[in-house]
Amino acid sequence: MSVLVTGGAGYIGSHVVRLLQERGEQVVVVDDMSNGVADRIGGATVVEVDLASDAAPALLGSAIAAHDVSAVVHFAARKQVGESVAKPARYWHQNVGGTANLLQAMEDGGVGKLVFSSSAATYGAPATAVVREDGPAEPINPYGQTKLVGEWMTRAAGRAWGLRAANLRYFNVAGAGWPDLGDTAVMNLIPIVFAALAEGRAPVVFGDDYDTPDGSAVRDYVHVHDLAAAHLAALDHLEADERPFDVFNVGTGVGASVLQVLAEIRAVTGVDVEPEVRGRRAGDPPQLVADVSRIRDTLGWSARRDLHDIVASAWEARPGAR
Template identity: 65%
Template sequence: MSTLVIGGAGYIGAHVVRLLLERGEDVVVVDDLSTGAADRVGAATLVELDVAGDGAQTSLERVMSERAVTSVIHFAARKQVGESVARPAWYYQQNVGGLANVLAAMENAGVRNMIFSSSAAVYGMPPVELVGEDVECRPINPYGETKLVGEWLLADCGRAWGLRWTALRYFNVAGAGWPDLGDPAVLNLVPMVLDRLERGDRPKIFGDDYPTPDGTCIRDYIHVLDLAQAHLAAMDHLTSDAEPTEHVFNVGTGTGASVKEVVDEIGRASGLDVTAEVEARRAGDPPQLVAAADRIGEVLSWKAEHGLTDIIRSAWEAWQAGPRRIG
């Protein structure tokens, strides 16, 4: 028996693959390597494949049957909000079409367990300080829409052919579980700040006039290793004898940190001057988005172990271990 990790050569997926291998599981990774790297999957088998491409369903069925796959963890998706606004049809093709291919292959191969990477983007701009899973989902961009549609598709497959599924709604993921598994993309706040520092530029803060204590946006930052552990907890729960009573879980800490606090923490970890340039607000940024993380603790017995200091220290160490070391 084996676990199929789709997108397992990417930032979050590689952490899950390493944890699975460490506990002795047989792991198969499917990845198109568009944002991942082959050297991140360790001893796992790597199959290079675009799950949204032509013939993907047939190839996935073959992999599932040949490797006796019993569970699938699905990470593969496009995730740039701005790009999704500019190319909505392509985002639906990639994110929803790719997931549909995976689920059709699972149905035909008799694989019944799925962990799905969802996102806090499904909530949009909820009018609450702590966002629980039962808040009405009103995504404000095509990326968030594709994640919500993905959850609907999973529920439909559960009703149609008995899929057992869990969707994990990530909040702001950062840090590194190991120095060689840092975030390789400069798309999120922490690597964006480090990227600018490496180039000799000042960090940027978009808006300092929000209704928050220091005027900058507040988000819930989750250590990538804690997030990876949440996937294992979800899979263990899903593959137990008990019938799942909840399918959707926030993965966060329940505590917010402002953009300024994150930038200041990077300064403390690095010893660098992180005096920021303040620019205009970005459209669509809610002042605060923090997870209510009670459900995942009660059902999956999972709780984040790392705070902001650990997150930033590990991100700094991973950056310094990479090709763009500062200083």
């Protein structure tokens, strides 16, 4: 039997693939390789396919049958908030359409366990400083909307044909579990700052007038290795007959502002980081911090690494450092 990981050649997916392999699992990676890197996934079988394409259900069905797939971890999606605001139809097609194709292939192939990569973007701009899974889910951008719809889809599949699903709402993921698995896509704050420093540019801070202690946006930064471990805990949880929850926050429960992250980068690298402040980006909430009691109490998972660990590991894994 094997675990199928969509988007497994990407940043987060490759960490999960490696942890699965380390505990002896056979892994099949499904990836369109638009952002994936093939040499990050060891000896895993690779099926190259765009999940949103018309050909995807048949190709997924063949892979499920050929490799005796028993569970799926679903990462493959577009994930940039700003791009989703500018190109909403693209996000609905890729994220919702791709998930629909995957669920159809799983139903047809008799695969009944799924860990779904959701997002804290499903909360939108919450009224509380710390958000709980049972609070309002009111996404304010198309990216978050597609992730919430993905959760609805897994729940509907559970009612219709018995899918067991765990939807993991990630907060801000960063760092590297191993130096060769650093974030190669310059889309998130820490890689963006590192790229700016390498080019001699000032990093950009979007907004310094939020209702937060220093005016910059506050996020809950979780180390990618911790996040990957949460996926294995969720997979194991799907074996249990009693599963009272299907949505879990994955974070640390501690917020850090953009300016605090820049200060930590300054401390780790020794490079003077003086940002350029610009206006807020469309669709960005001022603050998102996780209540992590549910995942701790139900799955026995807690983050082990802090902001320093995140920045230090990302710096070690940055392009050109090895």
